[in-house]
Amino acid sequence: MKRAVVLISLLLLAVAAAGCVGTSSSKASTPEAKLIIFHAGSLSLPLKDLEDEFAVYAEKNLGTKVTFQDEASGSVKAVRKVTDLGRKADIVATADYTLIPQMLVPNYTDFYVLFATNEIVIAFTNKSRYADEINSKNWYEILAKPDVSFGFSDPNQDPCGYRSVMVTKLADLYYGKPVFETLIEKNTNIAANGTHIYAPREIQIKDRRVVIRPKETDLTGLVESGSLDYFFIYKSVAEQHHLRYIELPSEINLEDFKKASYYGQVSITLGSTGKTIKAKPIVYGITVLKNAPDKKLAIEFLKYLLSDKGREVFKKNYQDFLNPPVAFGRVPDEIRDMVKVEK
Numbered sequence: 001m002k003r004a005v006v007l008i009s010l011l012l013l014a015v016a017a018a019g020c021v022g023t024s025s026s027k028a029s030t031p032e033a034k035l036i037i038f039h040a041g042s043l044s045l046p047l048k049d050l051e052d053e054f055a056v057y058a059e060k061n062l063g064t065k066v067t068f069q070d071e072a073s074g075s076v077k078a079v080r081k082v083t084d085l086g087r088k089a090d091i092v093a094t095a096d097y098t099l100i101p102q103m104l105v106p107n108y109t110d111f112y113v114l115f116a117t118n119e120i121v122i123a124f125t126n127k128s129r130y131a132d133e134i135n136s137k138n139w140y141e142i143l144a145k146p147d148v149s150f151g152f153s154d155p156n157q158d159p160c161g162y163r164s165v166m167v168t169k170l171a172d173l174y175y176g177k178p179v180f181e182t183l184i185e186k187n188t189n190i191a192a193n194g195t196h197i198y199a200p201r202e203i204q205i206k207d208r209r210v211v212i213r214p215k216e217t218d219l220t221g222l223v224e225s226g227s228l229d230y231f232f233i234y235k236s237v238a239e240q241h242h243l244r245y246i247e248l249p250s251e252i253n254l255e256d257f258k259k260a261s262y263y264g265q266v267s268i269t270l271g272s273t274g275k276t277i278k279a280k281p282i283v284y285g286i287t288v289l290k291n292a293p294d295k296k297l298a299i300e301f302l303k304y305l306l307s308d309k310g311r312e313v314f315k316k317n318y319q320d321f322l323n324p325p326v327a328f329g330r331v332p333d334e335i336r337d338m339v340k341v342e343k
Helices: 002-028 041-062 075-083 099-103 139-143 159-175 179-185 216-225 235-240 257-263 295-306 308-316 333-338
Strands: 032-040 065-073 091-094 111-117 120-124 150-153 191-193 196-199 210-213 230-234 244-247 267-270 276-278 283-288 320-329 340-342
Touching (some): 032 295, 075 091, 091 295, 150 216, 283 295, 295 308
Parallel strands (some): 032 065
Antiparallel strands (some): 091 283, 120 230
């Protein structure tokens, strides 16, 4: 009898142990992974939505629980985290695709994809002074009023910043008025020689009416709170935050591909990098870095971004997608049938 009890006890212990092992195995059956993404501030909302959907997709289809480490900044700063600070990331996504071939190819990546577009607008709220008077014909006169404040992001860190400055120089040509001198040169140490602009490494503000922040989305809260009247911003961001905005003429808003040569009359040299950038239609770029901590998963995420699902997410966030996206360099086989490959 005692022997039977002992045998039964041992059997129960074996079953319990097997259950524990099974539970432990079950918990460990789904591996976890993290993707690190350095990206333009204007991509924050669409990327967040896309990441949430990709996490569900990855667990179901790839058998991986994915978390994300996102770092939003001006695109120049995002690239310099890699080139100057030696920081590792899986993906870099910029609001100006040319930063990738200029600063990351060939040492840090060997391909990149052009995938989205945008345009510069002037955003505001009902609290903004002269909100019911401003329009696409008088905006520069409203911003020049002594009781009006306006802002833009730092040209040395953010494409929206140098694009905003170049928009005011294009406005000189379009309206035949000294818009750049009145709004930019008189209020900062950013200067121009003809149609070429120079933004010093350390930008100084001469009038407190003007506010400059590291990235364009840093200004959103100031406008929403009423402490800033107007700011230059991407249309998608204005839409995402339900801000009022005026659209600028296509000759100056950097949206029209047919006007690329017209935009190209204006250029800017950045004190932070020493590089000269010509005004051009706004196109976003994305790449997976050579030393990405999880390169295979990063390419899976890029593939998801370029899919119909990615297009839907960006459309929901008011961001126009290139059709088709255009890729350069040693394009991974996984996305070749989703892009137009250019040499």
